[in-house]
Amino acid sequence: MTLDQLVPLTNGLSVHACAQTLAIDRARVIDLSDIGVGMSFRIAGTEIAPRFTLPRRRLASVSIEELAAIVRRVAARAAGCP
Numbered sequence: 001m002t003l004d005q006l007v008p009l010t011n012g013l014s015v016h017a018c019a020q021t022l023a024i025d026r027a028r029v030i031d032l033s034d035i036g037v038g039m040s041f042r043i044a045g046t047e048i049a050p051r052f053t054l055p056r057r058r059l060a061s062v063s064i065e066e067l068a069a070i071v072r073r074v075a076a077r078a079a080g081c082p
Helices: 003-010 056-061 064-078
Strands: 014-017 020-031 036-043 051-055
Touching (some): 003 036, 003 064, 014 064, 036 056, 036 064, 051 056, 051 064
Antiparallel strands (some): 014 020, 036 051
16 A cells, blocks of 8 residues: 555545544645655544554555554544444
8 A cells, every 4th residue: 555545545534433433534645755644634623633553564565455444443443433
């Protein structure tokens, strides 16, 4: 997966959290050189804006489904859901 594929994948992604459906908006991907990539996004309709870092090795081997699951898990935790 490339950096260019991350933003279109996450913008508009639906997240089921705390018995409601939320949407990911305004995703940004930052190249962190040797460390990996930093990703941030907003959850539409809220003030929640989680960030996380994905190591380069993981980015190279992750599938689209796995990345969507990671983003959904980060968003649900940021929204205060287990």
